[in-house]
Amino acid sequence: MASSGTRRRWLVVLAVLVVAVGMTVVVVLARQDDHPAQAPAPTPSQSTAPRPTTTVTPVPGKFGGEEFTPAQVAALQSTVDAGHQPWRLDPAQVARAFVEIRFGWTGPSVAMADPHTAEVTDPVTGTKLVLQLGQPAKLGQAGIWIVLSGVRVT
Structure with missing residues (x-):
């Protein structure tokens, strides 16, 4: 015992x-x-998000960008730091992916007016948007880019 x-x-x-x-x-x-549903986001060309069957034209005026919580931003930056989704390091590619996913555009043209401003045109309708981008996690070449907001100009 x-x-x-x-x-x-x-x-x-x-x-x-x-x-x-x-x-x-x-x-x-x-x-x-x-980090709900922490599967890495698809690349712009491999998006699994349902796409509209037709191109969606945003209404005139301003619209919101990508809405990430601080925790989601940190997780996304970590994912990119680990070598995934390298397109997130290029503001032009982020702008392109945004309109492809949000509005269903195919083959949009992107012109960077400055490092934080992209002018994106839908080749089908001629609709032009101006997107404001930012680096919410870190600044410089290693920082991810997200779309903060946009406005339809034509």
Whole structure:
């Protein structure tokens, strides 16, 4: 029969194990909450998002860009840092992907007015948009680009 000191040590070891397992579960669940559906986003040409069967023309005026939470921005930057989605490092490619996915445009032309402003034209309708882009995680060549907002100009 084990002494009370040995029994107490086993209870302490068991308690430590239970706490460690519980903390691990909490961390895993918290990460899932911060990054729902963490599958990497497809490249612009491989998008699995449902595309409109016809080109969608944005209404005149301003419209919102990509809406990322700070946690999503950090996760996306980490994904790009790991070598995935390198197109996110090029503002012109981000602008192109944005209109292809948001409006269903095919083969849009993109002209960069400055590093943060893209003029994008739909070759089918001639509709022209001006998109404002930004680097929300880090600045420079290693920082991802996202579309902040846009406006239809024609």
